[in-house]
Amino acid sequence: xxxxxYILVCGGTACESSRADQIYQNLLEECKAxxxxxEVQVVxxxxxxxxxxxxxxxxxxxxxxYVKVKPEDAKELISEHVIKGxxxxxxxxxxxxxxxxxxxxxxxxxxxxxxxVLRNCGFIDPENIDEYIAREGYQALEKALxxxxxxxxxxxxxTAGLRGRxxxxxxxxxxxxxxxxxxxxxxxxxxxxxxGDPGAYMDRSTLEGDPHSVLEAMTxxxxxxxxxxxxxxxxxxxxxxxxxxxxxxxxxxxYGLLGENILGSGFDFDIEIRLGAGAFVCGExxxxxxxIEGKRGMPQPRPPFxxxxxxxxKPTVINNVETWANIPVIITKGGNWFNKIGTSDSKGTKVFAxxxxxxxxxxxxxxxxxxxxxxxxxxxxxIAHDKKFKAVQTGGPSxxxxxxxxxxxxxxxxxxxxxxSMMGSGGMIVMDEDDCIVDVAKFYLxxxxxxxxxxxxxxxxxxxxxxxxxxxxxxxxxxxKDLDTLEAIGEAMKKGSLCALGQTTPNPVLxxxxxxxxxxxxxxxxxxxxSGTCKKLITYxxxxxxxxxxxxxxxKCPVAAISGERKQVHIIDQSICIKCGVxxxxxxxxxxxxx
Amino acid sequence: MAKMTLEELRKLRDQKQGEMQKRDIEGKDSRxxxxxxxxxxxxxxxxxxxxxLAALEEKHIDNVSVTQTGCMxxxxxxxxxxxxxxxxxxxxxxxxxxxTARKIVEQHIIGKQLVTDHMFDRPAADIIKKDGGK
Numbered sequence: 001x002x003x004x005x006y007i008l009v010c011g012g013t014a015c016e017s018s019r020a021d022q023i024y025q026n027l028l029e030e031c032k033a034x035x036x037x038x039e040v041q042v043v044x045x046x047x048x049x050x051x052x053x054x055x056x057x058x059x060x061x062x063x064x065x066y067v068k069v070k071p072e073d074a075k076e077l078i079s080e081h082v083i084k085g086x087x088x089x090x091x092x093x094x095x096x097x098x099x100x101x102x103x104x105x106x107x108x109x110x111x112x113x114x115x116x117v118l119r120n121c122g123f124i125d126p127e128n129i130d131e132y133i134a135r136e137g138y139q140a141l142e143k144a145l146x147x148x149x150x151x152x153x154x155x156x157x158x159t160a161g162l163r164g165r166x167x168x169x170x171x172x173x174x175x176x177x178x179x180x181x182x183x184x185x186x187x188x189x190x191x192x193x194x195x196g197d198p199g200a201y202m203d204r205s206t207l208e209g210d211p212h213s214v215l216e217a218m219t220x221x222x223x224x225x226x227x228x229x230x231x232x233x234x235x236x237x238x239x240x241x242x243x244x245x246x247x248x249x250x251x252x253x254x255y256g257l258l259g260e261n262i263l264g265s266g267f268d269f270d271i272e273i274r275l276g277a278g279a280f281v282c283g284e285x286x287x288x289x290x291x292i293e294g295k296r297g298m299p300q301p302r303p304p305f306x307x308x309x310x311x312x313x314k315p316t317v318i319n320n321v322e323t324w325a326n327i328p329v330i331i332t333k334g335g336n337w338f339n340k341i342g343t344s345d346s347k348g349t350k351v352f353a354x355x356x357x358x359x360x361x362x363x364x365x366x367x368x369x370x371x372x373x374x375x376x377x378x379x380x381x382x383i384a385h386d387k388k389f390k391a392v393q394t395g396g397p398s399x400x401x402x403x404x405x406x407x408x409x410x411x412x413x414x415x416x417x418x419x420x421s422m423m424g425s426g427g428m429i430v431m432d433e434d435d436c437i438v439d440v441a442k443f444y445l446x447x448x449x450x451x452x453x454x455x456x457x458x459x460x461x462x463x464x465x466x467x468x469x470x471x472x473x474x475x476x477x478x479x480x481k482d483l484d485t486l487e488a489i490g491e492a493m494k495k496g497s498l499c500a501l502g503q504t505t506p507n508p509v510l511x512x513x514x515x516x517x518x519x520x521x522x523x524x525x526x527x528x529x530x531s532g533t534c535k536k537l538i539t540y541x542x543x544x545x546x547x548x549x550x551x552x553x554x555x556k557c558p559v560a561a562i563s564g565e566r567k568q569v570h571i572i573d574q575s576i577c578i579k580c581g582v583x584x585x586x587x588x589x590x591x592x593x594x595x
Numbered sequence: 596m597a598k599m600t601l602e603e604l605r606k607l608r609d610q611k612q613g614e615m616q617k618r619d620i621e622g623k624d625s626r627x628x629x630x631x632x633x634x635x636x637x638x639x640x641x642x643x644x645x646x647x648l649a650a651l652e653e654k655h656i657d658n659v660s661v662t663q664t665g666c667m668x669x670x671x672x673x674x675x676x677x678x679x680x681x682x683x684x685x686x687x688x689x690x691x692x693x694x695t696a697r698k699i700v701e702q703h704i705i706g707k708q709l710v711t712d713h714m715f716d717r718p719a720a721d722i723i724k725k726d727g728g729k
Contacts, residue, residue: 004644004661039645061623061660085631085663124615133604134611142601256598264600 003041005082006060010122012047012205013240015055019071020044023055026074034078043131046209048122049363050109053093058122065107066091109360112378114341114367116349117202117325121209126244129251132212138257140331144220145265148331150180153224159335161347162327166192166283166320167395167424168500169346169413172327178307179225179315187227188311189218190318192288193234193241196280197396198447200427202351203321205363207234207241210325211248215258215271217327221317222269230271231311233288235278245273280397280451283425284499285318287453298453299499320425322351342368346412350423356392356430359384366411373407376430387432391515395424397444398504400511401437420511422504436533437516438523442470444508452501459502462493466509475536478524483513532594535579539595542583544569546591553583553592616657625659625704628677632666638673639692646693647676650700659704672715678703689715 009015009024024044031037048056053067057077064087066077073091080086093107115121124131132138144153157173164170179187191214195203207214218230234242249271252258260268274292281287282297289311291297310316326348330338342348346368352375355361359381366375372392376382383389391401400421402409409415416423431440449463466489469482490506497503513520522530529537542553542562547569554562554570561577564570572583584592599607629635629644647661667675672689678699679685686709688699695713702710 004648004663062662083631084633084636084665085629086665130607130611131615133608134615137608138604139608142604146601254598255604256600257604259598261598263604 003039005040005062007040007042007077007082008045008058008060008122009042010046010048010054010056011044011126011240012051012054012121012208013201013238014047014051016240018055020055022071023057023069023074026071027057027078030074030078031082034083036078036082040078040082043125044127045123046121046126047118047205047363049113049118049205049365050107050360051362052360053362056122057091062087065093067093108381109362109364109379112370112374113365114349115365116329116338116341117206117213117322117351118209118363118365119329120213121205124210126209126211127247129212129248129255129257132210136332137212137328138216140328141216141219141257142263143331144223145263145267150224150226153220153331154180156331156335157327160330160338161335161342162323162330162338163346163413164320165322165326165350165425166285167398167422169423172319172323175307175317175319176221176224178305179227179317182308182315184315186312186314187225188314188316189221189225189227189230190289190292190306190311190316191218191230191232191234191324192283192285192318192320193232193238194276194283194288195235195238195321195425196278196283196451197398197425197427198444199355199429200353200396200425202353202363202426204238204241206321206325206351207238208244211241211245212252213328214245214321214324215248215252217324218271219258219262219269220327220331221319223267225315225317227315227317228268228270230269231274231292232271233274233276233282233292236275237278242273242275249273279453280447281453281499281501284501287499288318289316296453298455299501301498322426343410343412345414350411350426352426352428354380354428354430356428357384357387357432357435358382358430368412369410371408371410372402375411375428376407380430383430383432387434390431390433390435391437392431393421393429393440393444393508394427395422395504395507396427396429397448398422398500398507399424399427400507401431401440401515403515420514421507434531434533436474436529436531437512437519438470438474438529439533441508441512442467442474445470445505448501448505452505456496456498456502458493458496459498459505462489462497463502463505465489466493466506470509473520473523474529474534476523476527476534478520480524482524483517483520486510486513528595538579539574540572540577540579540581540583541593541595542570542572543591543593546589548589548591550588552588553586556582556586558582613655613657623658623660624681626677626679627659627661627699627704628664628679629661630665630667630669630673630675630677631663632670634666634670635674640674642693643674643676643691643696646696647700650697651704654700654705656700656704669715675715680704680707683707683709687715688713 027042031040055069057066057069080088154173154177162172276282282291284299286300287297306316349365349367351365391403406419413423445467452459454460490510493506532538549567561573631640669675674691675689677687
């Protein structure tokens with residue numbers, strides 16, 4: 001069946017929440033109403049990555065990239081673009097230039113990206129196994145089952161140089177090889193889809209957009225190490241990803257790509273989904289395995305590593321979603337192909353969820369070795385509202401802040417650690433001049449403290465103490481000695497905590513003290529918050545020269561702290577003021593100032 | 596569908612690959628652009644479009660994308676289509692019907708010879724944009 005147009009509608013969570021599903025339904029109805037239902041294929045795909053501009057609709061073969069589409073636009077897209085061949089200019093990403101520039105390859109956001117993990121996201125219908133198969137899907141499984149030995153597969157991964165994408169960067173081939181070498185009748189394969197960093201959604205998008213890539217990879221691993229059961233541990237708050245995984249597993253079973261005697265090879269492998277309740281610590285592999293076993297999710301001392309003694313004491317390979325998604329490509333195209341991408345330390349690509357004060361937030365996949373500056377300024381389009389860049393936090397609550405001077409560092413596992421942060425799973429939160437660094441550190445710390453499982457003392461007590469000290473600083477009661485205490489507790493936590501959660505909890509504090517000591521000192525010595533975030537440390541006052549006595553602020557003030565006659569200078573009573581900032585927003589003359 | 600064997604999987608992939616390639620614009624170096632302005636549609640551009648798609652599929656040609664555009668300005672010979680093939684001059688054909696479409700695919704796209712009896716000049720210079728109105 002030949003179609004004259006293909007309409008790809010983004011079906012990622014971000015676009016779905018902006019009514020992408022309604023757009024999809026409306027497009028289908030309009031196709032029928034306007035008599036082109038047989039000539040046009042409407043496909044709901046995974047995330048395009050360009051979430052800032054969502055919902056996204058792409059129409060092929062013209063390759064028109066429509067952004068911020070609304071359900072009511074469906075009629076016009078069909079009647080104008082499909083029937084008359086005229087692009088709907090007002091919805092194109094780049095409205096100013098001629099239609100050529102609306103094409104995907106011309107959008108700066110996509111120019112520096114290189115998609116391996118997200119190869120099918122935004123292109124195939126994730127709920128249709130045929131489309132995955134058409135894009136070389138399950139070809140790697142064929143090779144693994146019929147042409148390669150376990151040793152060959154491990155050798156291929158070794159050549160590729162793939163390192164785990166969950167954060168630690170452990171060589172994947174080694175994990176697989178450890179499990180393979182242990183003699184045991186029962187072994188397990190686990191997919192860690194417990195993505196928990198604030199602002200990170202790489203794994204969710206991969207599972208939503210291309211679930212089969214993970215299923216295929218896990219099956220290949222099963223054959224390599226001699227396992228017959230796999231588990232996908234995913235948080236219950238990812239309903240769309242779970243739904244698509246379930247569809248994918250059902251279709252794979254029907255096709256005989258999962259289950260008994262896969263493709264007639266005699267090899268059995270099946271996968272089950274285990275839902276997590278959303279505890280951050282369950283992203284830690286030993287805690288995750290405990291949770292699958294039905295126990296409370298608490299980390300266990302390593303060694304023994306799960307590869308040797310994991311789920312129910314059996315050898316278990318546990319990899320992160322993004323790691324899995326790389327594997328079919330490596331097997332199909334070969335380790336040598338993969339090895340050429342990236343840096344000497346880190347091969348391949350990395351997916352980042354770019355969020356915060358950035359112009360183009362979204363999901364980006366870049367070759368390792370791309371600099372942070374390229375990601376933030378070229379792909380991300382720079383800081384929103386033309387504010388000044390302050391710092392970027394990578395690695396979520398476990399990472400650290402990176403300042404302007406380190407932006408030209410090529411991203412790989414080693415270099416990020418050298419500049420005081422870490423790769424993490426790929427969250428990247430950009431801060432601008434309006435963000436208070438002490439407040440940001442407090443935010444991450446509060447997160448980690450809430451998520452601490454409480455098993456070991458350094459994490460449970462240390463985290464709480466750090467939090468209390470930061471709170472003290474942000475309300476203006478900090479002392480210089482507090483800075484030393486923060487560092488001392490932080491260092492102790494790094495050394496003494498049982499798992500990576502506790503070991504990395506102090507990172508946001510330690511790295512922000514290192515890079516922004518002045519800002520801490522301003523809070524402690526001058527009792528002021530330079531960015532005006534910490535409420536207790538700021539005062540609003542009215543500039544007598546600018547105030548014209550319009551009474552607007554006095555009328556808006558919720559606690560009647562502002563007094564003054566008409567056409568007279570107004571005054572804020574500091575003893576009543578609750579520092580809500582309404583007066584500043586209200587004043588049209590810029591007379592309200594913050595100190 | 597029942598469980599597949601290796602051969603069946605390969606067959607399915609080959610078959611679906613062709614379908615998916617139509618969606619892929621990479622690797623397509625030739626284009627057939629069909630004038631789908633009101634005049635073109637009224638003159639029968641839609642069946643022509645379908646005829647091109649059918650002919651390309653039948654001949655297993657996968658390096659040609661079929662796109663639509665607005666009125667080309669040759670309303671007196673609608674439906675009009677433009678064929679862009681590397682190494683050959685860009686040509687606008689007029690008075691194209693389904694049979695002509697088939698002929699264009701066989702003769703121009705496959706045979707690399709112009710279909711002279713349906714050739715018309717490119718649009719007058721004063722209505723062409725700098726980029727050729729593409």
